[in-house]
Amino acid sequence: MAxxxxxxxxxxxxxxxxxLGLPAGEPVMILQRRTFTRxxxxxxxxxxxHAASRFAWSYTFKIPD
Structure with a gap:
């Protein structure tokens, strides 16, 4: 899957x-994911x-051999 x-x-x-209980002027983060079969x-x-002040993103990229 991809x-x-x-x-x-x-x-x-x-x-x-x-x-979200946000103060005035705080942006939001939109995370959209689609997963496809081969x-x-x-x-x-x-x-x-997500509230931008409470959002963190961590990602590990797999490098093919």
């Missing part, structure tokens, strides 16, 4: 700010909305 992650920042909507079939889709 996952693809897309991360970007934007300003939250008023509802998102309220739900033949290209989508098998997973996920989208997360």
């Amino acid at each position: 996952p693809h992650n897309y991360i970007h920042a934007r300003m939250p909507t008023p509802d998102e700010s309220e739900l 033949d290209g079939r989508l098998v997973e889709f996920a989208r997360g909305l």
Whole structure:
């Protein structure tokens, strides 16, 4: 399977700010992931909305032999 992650920042909507308890002016991070089988079939889709001040991303890249 081949996952693809897309991360970007934007300003939250008023509802998102309220739900996340954000101070005025704090951006949010959007994490979107799609995972495909080897033949290209989508098998997973996920989208997360995170307060930028509480968001950290760590990733390990596997280098083929």
